[in-house]
Amino acid sequence: MIKFAICDDEPQMAREIADQLASYMKETAGGYSVECFSSGYALLKSSEEFDVIFLDIQMERPDGMETARLLRQRDNHSLLVFVTVLKECVFDAFQVEAYDYLLKPLDRARFRQTMDRALGWLERDAAKNLVIQRGSGCQVVLLSDLMYCEVLGRKIYLHKNDGRVVDYYDRLEELEQRVDSRFFKCHRSYLVNLDYVSGCQGGQVLLQRGERLPVSRLRERELTQALLRHMKERGA
Numbered sequence: 001m002i003k004f005a006i007c008d009d010e011p012q013m014a015r016e017i018a019d020q021l022a023s024y025m026k027e028t029a030g031g032y033s034v035e036c037f038s039s040g041y042a043l044l045k046s047s048e049e050f051d052v053i054f055l056d057i058q059m060e061r062p063d064g065m066e067t068a069r070l071l072r073q074r075d076n077h078s079l080l081v082f083v084t085v086l087k088e089c090v091f092d093a094f095q096v097e098a099y100d101y102l103l104k105p106l107d108r109a110r111f112r113q114t115m116d117r118a119l120g121w122l123e124r125d126a127a128k129n130l131v132i133q134r135g136s137g138c139q140v141v142l143l144s145d146l147m148y149c150e151v152l153g154r155k156i157y158l159h160k161n162d163g164r165v166v167d168y169y170d171r172l173e174e175l176e177q178r179v180d181s182r183f184f185k186c187h188r189s190y191l192v193n194l195d196y197v198s199g200c201q202g203g204q205v206l207l208q209r210g211e212r213l214p215v216s217r218l219r220e221r222e223l224t225q226a227l228l229r230h231m232k233e234r235g236a
Helices: 011-028 040-045 064-073 087-095 108-126 172-178 217-234
Strands: 002-007 032-037 052-056 079-084 100-103 129-134 137-142 146-152 155-160 165-169 183-187 190-193 197-201 204-207 212-214
Touching (some): 002 040, 011 032, 011 108, 040 052, 040 064, 052 064, 079 108, 137 165, 172 183, 172 190, 183 217, 190 212
Parallel strands (some): 002 032, 079 100
Antiparallel strands (some): 129 137, 146 190, 197 204
């Protein structure tokens, strides 16, 4: 389900965005939710993670631009679509990695064009990310950042290339269904990202940073074949 947020201090404009969004999403037959906020402060207080945020620029402090900066400082990766009458702010929008810029009054064709691009981007991006549930919130992890995944008890530990480890409750079998072909199950307790594998020796996977992971005896040959196939696909 795609989660949208509308942040505008003009109730009429917020309703207009919501109506155009409902009309568009009805045609796509996709599941979605919309939450409206009357100020940047209210949006910043929310613990919800949104896929797309429609954000008015002219509001009481924090205005839309300041709200966007604060969101980015929190490592928020939502697609930000500014909705405003101020054409001159278009260049400021690039500083906060805005996805698009819509002028008031809204043009229906322009709105649909933005939505076509946004949904296309979300569909492509979904294949690159892993969204995990942590407590009452969630976290997005880039698959390319994961060196290997380890299960201990009821928890999965995601070992990232920057040395950080993210843990959450899940089963390795479930995680295996959500990652792509670069991940290989070398052991009943491990999934390894083949991008980071430098070799296999003595019943262990050798990683580029020096880590060693166990390999099940029956999977050693499959690992070698998977690694060779992966290198060929990458053109290595």
